[in-house]
Amino acid sequence: MTDTAPQRSDALKNREAILQVAHDAFAESPGVSLNSIAKRAGVGAGTLYRHFPTREALILEVYRLDVDRLVGSVPEVLAAHAPLDALRQWFTTLAAYVRLKHGLGDALNTAAVQEVVSTTSVIVTEAVGRLLEACEQAGAVRPGLDPTDVIMLLSCLWRTPDNSEGAAQADRLMELAIDGFRP
Incomplete structure (x- = not known):
């Protein structure tokens, strides 16, 4: 033994x-x-x-671990940055993870994928809720923002091209959205 x-x-x-x-x-x-x-x-x-x-099993585990790390980083990001800056940084990192997943899209087309995406979406929504709560307490965003609405709105970030022009566009889109979140 x-x-x-x-x-x-x-x-x-x-x-x-x-x-x-x-x-x-x-x-x-x-x-x-x-x-x-x-x-x-x-x-x-x-x-x-x-x-x-299978290749898919490896891809899904890498994706799951990336999301777990990102969700686990919320307290650290909030400790290191003002809440609104933490929200910006965190969503930028989330967009990079999702962009990677989309880059692997051909390999990710099964029920197993849907299960992982569903599971991770729950913890991502909770993480966004914690970020929004911190922003609300700091007076940086208006009260009552729904985390799922914010995720849907900011999903445009991972649809921008993965280059310098796309990064600039993502920054502009982020600021447009944040302007709408303000009190």
């Missing part, structure tokens, strides 16, 4: 390495091969497939 503990530790370490490499590799090129990811992670293809039997 003592032999299984190190295997579990190694398996966890391998899984984490695969996920980190996959995150970076998918950001660089959505079409990257799983064999390439395994090699970069320092594991064999069999190890990768034991953890993630």
Whole structure:
């Protein structure tokens, strides 16, 4: 029984390495091969497939972890920035995550995807609610903004092109929306 503990530790370490490499590799090129990811992670293809039997399973886990990290960053972002600036920064990061997911759209077309998107949308909505509450308490936005409405309105951010012109457009759109949120 003592032999299984190190295997579990190694398996966890391998899984984490695969996920980190996959995150970076998918950001660089959505079409990257799983064999390439395994090699970069320092594991064999069999190890990768034991953890993630399909490309979709790996993509979904990377996406889920990205969203979990983003949602978990709300307290840190609020501690480091004024509430309205925290909202701006957080939505900019969210847009980058969603843009990555959209870049992988061909691979993400199943019921499993819908389950992950539904689950993550709940925690994202809660995170936006916390950001809006902080903004409301600071007097930066009017009371009673609905987080789902704000997400819908700001979804335009991840539809802008992933280049400097798109970033400038996203900044302008963000400011238009924030003007509408003000008291």
